[in-house]
Amino acid sequence: MTRLLLGVTLERICKAVLLLCLLHFVIIMILYFDVYAQHLDFFSRFNARNASRAHPFSNSSRPNSTAPSYGPAGAEPLSPSTKPSSNQSVTEKPLQPCQEMPPGLVGRLLIEFSSPMTMERVQRENPDVRQGGKYTPQDCLPRQKVAILIPFRHREHHLKYWLHYLHPILRRQKVAYGIYIINQYGEDTFNRAKLLNVGFLEALKDDEEYDCFIFSDVDLIPMDDRNLYRCYEQPRHFAVGMDKFGFRLPYAGYFGGVSGLSKSQFLKINGFPNEYWGWGGEDDDIFNRISLNGMKVSRPDIRIGRYRMIKHERDKHNEPNPQRFTKIQNTKMTMKRDGISSLQYRVVEVLRQPLYTNITVEIGKPPPRLARG
Known part of the structure; x- marks a missing residue:
C-alpha cells in the first residue's frame, strides 16, 4: 500500500514538473517573439532616421519635393526605393523657418580683451x-x-x-x-x-x-x-x-x-x-x-x-x-x-x-x- 501511494505521488510530481517546463517554454517563446518584433521595429526606425539625416532639409512626408536652397551642396532627392512604405510610420518632421527672434539669445554680453586668445x-x-x-x-x-x-x-x-x-x-x-x-x-x-x-x-x-x-x-x-x-x-x-x-x-x-x-x-x-x-x-x-x-x-x-x-x-x-x-x-x-x-x-x-x-x-x-x- 505504501509503495502504491509513493508511485502515485511521484507520478503527480512528474506531471507537475512537465507542466512547469511547458509553461516555461511558452513564456520563453512569447518573450522571444516580442523581443524579435522590437528588434525589427528598431531597425526600421533606424533606417528611416538615417535616410532623413542624409537629407536633413528634405520633406520626409513628400520625398519628391524640392529641398530648400540652403541645404547641403550636392544633396539628392530621395529615390523611389527609399520611399516610406504604407505601413512604416515617419517620425521626422520637416524643418520650420527659424524664428524672427531666436529663443536662445543671451542679451547683453561681457566683452573683454585681456584674456589670451589662440x-x-x-x-x-x-x-x-x-x-x-x-x-x-x-x-x-x-x-x-x-x-x-x-x-x-x-x-x-x-x-x-x-x-x-x-x-x-x-x-x-x-x-x-x-x-x-x-x-x-x-x-x-x-x-x-x-x-x-x-x-x-x-x-x-x-x-x-x-x-x-x-x-x-x-x-x-x-x-x-x-x-x-x-x-x-x-x-x-x-x-x-x-x-x-x-x-x-x-x-x-x-x-x-x-x-x-x-x-x-x-x-x-x-x-x-x-x-x-x-x-x-x-x-x-x-x-x-x-x-x-x-x-x-x-x-x-x-x-x-x-x-x-x-x-x-x-x-x-x-x-x-x-x-x-x-x-x-x-x-x-x-x-x-x-x-x-x-x-x-x-x-x-x-x-x-x-x-x-x-x-x-x-x-x-x-x-x-x-x-x-
Missing part, C-alpha cells in the same frame, strides 16, 4: 563651424544666407577675438553664414571700401545663394546678441554706439564700423567707391549713395547696438585721406562710374581655414598725387 581655442569652441568659416543651423530653416566681409591687413591679433565672440553670437542668432577675410596684398595705402567690393564679388563666386552682406571692421565686437546680423528692408547700420564715441552716434549720417546691405541694395548703389585710399570718407560716401538712391538707413535701438573696439594704434599706410572731404561732396557725380561696375583687382590666394576663408587680393596703387602726399 586660434586653437576658438576652433575648439566652435566644432560645428565647417571649413572656410561656414555654418548652417540644423534645427530650423534660416531666412537668409549671409556673407560677412572683413577688410584686413596685419590684424591677426584682433581677428582671434573677433572670431571668438562672433561665431557663438551668429550661431545663437540662427544665421546661415560664411566669413570672408579680404586681405590687401602688399604695403601700399589701405583701401577699405575697395576691399569690400572685392569681398562682395568673391563671396558670390564661392556661393551664389548669398542674399545678405555684412561689412565689418575686425576690431569691433557687438555687446548684445539681440543685434541681429541679417539684412532688412532698408540698408542697416549695426554699430550705433561704440565705446570710443561714448556709446552715442557721432553724427546723424554716420555709417561706419559695421553695416549690412542685401544683394539688391548693394547693386542699386553700385557698391562702394573704389577711390578712397587711406583712412576716412568712404562711410559718408556710402551713406550719400543710399540717400541718393531713395533709401533710408535703419538702425537697432541704441541700447542694443553697442560695440566695444579693440584699442590699437593707427595702421601704417592708412593715414587720413586728405581728399576725402572733396570726394564726399561729389558722390552724386561719381557713384555711377565708381563702384562695382569699375572694380579691378587680382586674386593672389584663397585659403579656406577652419574658421574663415582668407582671400588675398592685389587692388592696385593709389594715385601718385596721394602717394606723394
Whole structure:
C-alpha cells in the first residue's frame, strides 16, 4: 500500500514538473517573439532616421519635393526605393523657418580683451563651424544666407577675438553664414571700401545663394546678441554706439564700423567707391549713395547696438585721406562710374581655414598725387 501511494505521488510530481517546463517554454517563446518584433521595429526606425539625416532639409512626408536652397551642396532627392512604405510610420518632421527672434539669445554680453586668445581655442569652441568659416543651423530653416566681409591687413591679433565672440553670437542668432577675410596684398595705402567690393564679388563666386552682406571692421565686437546680423528692408547700420564715441552716434549720417546691405541694395548703389585710399570718407560716401538712391538707413535701438573696439594704434599706410572731404561732396557725380561696375583687382590666394576663408587680393596703387602726399 505504501509503495502504491509513493508511485502515485511521484507520478503527480512528474506531471507537475512537465507542466512547469511547458509553461516555461511558452513564456520563453512569447518573450522571444516580442523581443524579435522590437528588434525589427528598431531597425526600421533606424533606417528611416538615417535616410532623413542624409537629407536633413528634405520633406520626409513628400520625398519628391524640392529641398530648400540652403541645404547641403550636392544633396539628392530621395529615390523611389527609399520611399516610406504604407505601413512604416515617419517620425521626422520637416524643418520650420527659424524664428524672427531666436529663443536662445543671451542679451547683453561681457566683452573683454585681456584674456589670451589662440586660434586653437576658438576652433575648439566652435566644432560645428565647417571649413572656410561656414555654418548652417540644423534645427530650423534660416531666412537668409549671409556673407560677412572683413577688410584686413596685419590684424591677426584682433581677428582671434573677433572670431571668438562672433561665431557663438551668429550661431545663437540662427544665421546661415560664411566669413570672408579680404586681405590687401602688399604695403601700399589701405583701401577699405575697395576691399569690400572685392569681398562682395568673391563671396558670390564661392556661393551664389548669398542674399545678405555684412561689412565689418575686425576690431569691433557687438555687446548684445539681440543685434541681429541679417539684412532688412532698408540698408542697416549695426554699430550705433561704440565705446570710443561714448556709446552715442557721432553724427546723424554716420555709417561706419559695421553695416549690412542685401544683394539688391548693394547693386542699386553700385557698391562702394573704389577711390578712397587711406583712412576716412568712404562711410559718408556710402551713406550719400543710399540717400541718393531713395533709401533710408535703419538702425537697432541704441541700447542694443553697442560695440566695444579693440584699442590699437593707427595702421601704417592708412593715414587720413586728405581728399576725402572733396570726394564726399561729389558722390552724386561719381557713384555711377565708381563702384562695382569699375572694380579691378587680382586674386593672389584663397585659403579656406577652419574658421574663415582668407582671400588675398592685389587692388592696385593709389594715385601718385596721394602717394606723394
